[in-house]
Amino acid sequence: MILRPQRHWFVRLFAWHGSVLPDILFRLSLNLMMSLIALASLNWYETLGIKLTLAPFSLLGVSIAVFLGFRNSVCFARFSEARHFLGALLIACRTLQRQVMAVCPADAPRVQRLLLAFCASLKHQLRRTDAREDLTRLLGDEAEGLLQRHSPANVLQLQLSHWLAEQRRQGNISDVVWGNIDNNLNQLAAVLGGCERLASMPVPFAYGLLLHRTVYFFCTLLPFALAPDLHAMTPLVSMFIAYTFLSLDTLAEELEMPFGYENNHLPMDAICTNIEINLREMAGESDLPLPMQPDKYYRLT
């Protein structure tokens, strides 16, 4: 199990790493600038008959909040589904190793290596990084051939299937046992297919676009609507509202594609290490890898 230290609520208030502040700083400072412009030109543009009151912005702000809430639900659901798949991967690996140890103990070490290579391939495919190092460590010379395939994870799953079919053909396992283990191979296929679906299909582009535009335009005009009432307090209140809306917009976007290295992405390295620890312990090995620890900013990759 991956351990996570908890921070005190007071410390959290001022957290920088792990928050989305760095990502929106530039846009917040744009908002500050607009506030100062609004304050400076207040008297001038009021004489021109240009008036902005807060009432339509209030209507719009609440509407945007409802739509942002919808988008956050959708993007969080993707993040959550991705995490489910990786949890299902751990369960399927444990189950396959357990079943192979029960019916073909002799081949368990090889199956274990294939399973760990499957996990590593999946990780690198989703992150679009190079799987060479991990595959070479686990499979030795076989790695080279795999790396040239379109989808190494799928090929590895096929190898597990070939091994299983071979056992059946040699009469080591009955059709019933074959069917039972094959069903768990299907679990691997479901994890692979599901993760590929998430990685290749973002939320419809127009949602993000629509909310980006609306949020930015809203935050840009807001200071002009606040200035007539709030005067000197305009920058404070305007930046506070902008911070809330921009943060949620940015966070939703970050969670939409949860397989990368951003702060709020899934810690796939830690998850793969955890699977390796589990499978090796089940095989009775004693020199297990150490669980990955968060860095000093409480981040895991």
Add this chain to the structure above:
Amino acid sequence: MILRPQRHWFVRLFAWHGSVLPDILFRLSLNLMMSLIALASLNWYETLGIKLTLAPFSLLGVSIAVFLGFRNSVCFARFSEARHFLGALLIACRTLQRQVMAVCPADAPRVQRLLLAFCASLKHQLRRTDAREDLTRLLGDEAEGLLQRHSPANVLQLQLSHWLAEQRRQGNISDVVWGNIDNNLNQLAAVLGGCERLASMPVPFAYGLLLHRTVYFFCTLLPFALAPDLHAMTPLVSMFIAYTFLSLDTLAEELEMPFGYENNHLPMDAICTNIEINLREMAGESDLPLPMQPDKYYRLT
């Protein structure tokens, strides 16, 4: 896996293709016209004792936002369910090919062709396009007979079932193996039935109707309520609010039936090509088709 390039947030702000702007331009210009009429006639109709204040529009606007949020959830759920079915199709095709390669390697090429033809038929059935080209490429002369059937995809699934029953009858596979592979044929049936359900059953018509009417009427009256307060700023604020509401309404409608060629529809060509790449790679073929790439407007069909 289908690759998608990401655009910078600033570039997105001004995206035209992929957004719903082209679809609502006419209605936005209507709204602009109403704003100008409201401004021009402001003094005249106020003398008639006709007054519109923003307060009831604020109440109505928030209500519409809640209902639009509901409709968006419902339509997005359909889009998302459709994407799940296509993901499940990839998984089922891989699994069937894997199982057939394990138990009847000799027939794997024929099964592969039937599976690819199933995918192509499903795509053309959902898009109501002509499947002739794809089916002829995959099945040769058999295609002609299929094209005259009511549901070619269902017939293809039946052929897979016949082939499987034949194997069982000849004693090539046991009842257990038959049952196991047949369960995965059921997955194909579930994908087919699920997609047909989505394509034949829209969200109840009255929802769309109700929101269309409410949104249009709201956007039409809004300028008259804004004009007394905002004067010259009326067109800007009115069009901004109208843009937000009309866009979400339009986008929800686009996602309701996700099997077409619109910007935010599912890239079924790319998905079918991806399935073909996967199945052929599993069969050890080396001249795989290239994955489809988005066009310069980041669109996939």
Add this chain to the structure above:
Amino acid sequence: MILRPQRHWFVRLFAWHGSVLPDILFRLSLNLMMSLIALASLNWYETLGIKLTLAPFSLLGVSIAVFLGFRNSVCFARFSEARHFLGALLIACRTLQRQVMAVCPADAPRVQRLLLAFCASLKHQLRRTDAREDLTRLLGDEAEGLLQRHSPANVLQLQLSHWLAEQRRQGNISDVVWGNIDNNLNQLAAVLGGCERLASMPVPFAYGLLLHRTVYFFCTLLPFALAPDLHAMTPLVSMFIAYTFLSLDTLAEELEMPFGYENNHLPMDAICTNIEINLREMAGESDLPLPMQPDKYYRLT
């Protein structure tokens, strides 16, 4: 697959059939009357010290919108679940026919008739209409006995089960095949039980009651709160708000019990015809029934 023509957005704005307008016309005219009363008596009741301002109605209106949104979600979920069950019925019928054609081709015609009779019985049970015509067409003399049973659909499923058990007893199919087909009979049972659950268990009565009361009382008082501000525009704005709230309330109620003949109910006739077309095509028949077409108001029954 059931085909549905699409209407242009402009045409939709003025649709009458398929909308809920006919159902709420009476209540809308009540609202109009209250508006006129409010306008006429405005001066009189203001001198009595009776004042209604919009602010509390705004608070209440947004709250009602949230609760109406909740009720709509719940009722739409029932509609959607019902549609899922009917989709699952198509899938289960196809799968059962497919499996029976694979293992007992001789009995396929009889099983097909029983499946179609099951669909027809389910439809008539849910709609509380007379199944005599459909059952006689499909089963001939057997229909009479069925019609006197409490749940003909359940009895038909039992007959399928008896037929299957008989095959097993005679050694035509092994226990494994029996189990496999029996699992798909369970799918029929799940559809039957699920539809019965929806039809016999509405949303808790108090939800509908509470929203009815709140919406009606709100719409009745609203004109008195609008009149002091809007004067002559009161009827227009008041009826618009009332239209939005009453429509959603009415639509939710219509979707709560989706098995009838209302505009937004499920087109069960079309769905049953579609199942019949599919099963007959699978059996190689050529004189298939025609798919049902929507009438000129775009309605299917």
Add this chain to the structure above:
Amino acid sequence: MILRPQRHWFVRLFAWHGSVLPDILFRLSLNLMMSLIALASLNWYETLGIKLTLAPFSLLGVSIAVFLGFRNSVCFARFSEARHFLGALLIACRTLQRQVMAVCPADAPRVQRLLLAFCASLKHQLRRTDAREDLTRLLGDEAEGLLQRHSPANVLQLQLSHWLAEQRRQGNISDVVWGNIDNNLNQLAAVLGGCERLASMPVPFAYGLLLHRTVYFFCTLLPFALAPDLHAMTPLVSMFIAYTFLSLDTLAEELEMPFGYENNHLPMDAICTNIEINLREMAGESDLPLPMQPDKYYRLT
């Protein structure tokens, strides 16, 4: 199927039974009293400099509406899940009886009695009522022993399992058939475990507490905020808002634990009778019990 008459919408407006009005009458009258106090003391406390305006109450009211909406979703989901379990119980009972009639027709009557006793035990366990009468009617002398067990429903399921194991041991059914029926016993176990989970684990206490407190405090202070604007209309508007919020709060609480005898609880007696009618009809019995009918207040227990 359980039948439910429908009431006309106008009749519903004045329904008393089945609504939550009786439960909140006391609190509504408290609210009326506060309104009168607020009106009477309006001049006095305004001279003291104590002012309450509607704006912060509007903010708070909308927030409470959002949170009440959340709590209602959660509690309704429990109600709905409970109804699903009871629907699954009907399906599982039908399926088990169907399978037993197919493979061991001789023992079907005994299995039927055990299934009906399971349903009755479950009902009485969830309602914490005495199962003696029902169990004695169904099982005769065996009932006494059961009533002294911690969980009679679980023991009955174990007896079904023992019977099934005995059939397998005597060679009446093969391992495959045993596995198939045993899977449906697992459905019973899932229903039992799921209902116990719902009954033993309420929504976290703090949610209800928080909303109770907030709603009551809000309703108590509201008249003081309404009085300065609405004068004589304060009691009417205040009680209307209080009615909406208190009703939803009360209804959510009622649905949280849906296994009792309240108006909006599940009609478990009718559901159990319905299962009995179904199982007996399947066995070919003709003197079936009558379906339970709602009383004159449209209530079923």
Add this chain to the structure above:
Amino acid sequence: MILRPQRHWFVRLFAWHGSVLPDILFRLSLNLMMSLIALASLNWYETLGIKLTLAPFSLLGVSIAVFLGFRNSVCFARFSEARHFLGALLIACRTLQRQVMAVCPADAPRVQRLLLAFCASLKHQLRRTDAREDLTRLLGDEAEGLLQRHSPANVLQLQLSHWLAEQRRQGNISDVVWGNIDNNLNQLAAVLGGCERLASMPVPFAYGLLLHRTVYFFCTLLPFALAPDLHAMTPLVSMFIAYTFLSLDTLAEELEMPFGYENNHLPMDAICTNIEINLREMAGESDLPLPMQPDKYYRLT
């Protein structure tokens, strides 16, 4: 089944234990202090031209309510999923014991001990407490070896699997029965993996952070916006609003990680005791442990 007494609604209003009041008391008193500062300095800072009006806070407050509602849904879903897993654990344990009693009655006592040890290990792993006492009570000397493993629960599941494989190897059970029981071992694996997922993967840190910051900053500034209107009533209204927002924020955080000893966490001790009572009763034992009772503050651990 775990019993829970119900408290009267009036008593609840003043409940202290079980509420989140103790956790937010410090922050509420900070809010009170800010209210007093706002009141005291009202005249002074208004002369400086610093003005805060309620309108932007109203917009912000409603937005925060929407986002808090979202976060509460997410955190409650975790709590609810965790409760589902523990319910599934009870069902899986009952089913495994039932199946083992049916096919290998002789080994049932040992399997029961392993199952109970699995539950205890899971509980201690999730709570990060010492499992020594529980494991020693259940397994005697075997406990020592288990306690040194990385994941004792996983090892125990492996021992169950070894036992089952041994039965199969000795020919006591057929492959079909092995597959059937093994599927239920997979249920244990799913519970273990699911709980580990919940415990190791919180909601993305940035959500909590964002809402903490927004809620605290909002509550801090609120008194300054309320003071100009409400004067002496500022502390009361401000603390009421702060109470609502801070409570929901705190409660969401508490439910995010539901495996601890907080008031609203899952009563894992009671759940494990309940499983033990059930399994022992199934085995026919008569000296069952007593169900755990809530303490006088209605808390279960």
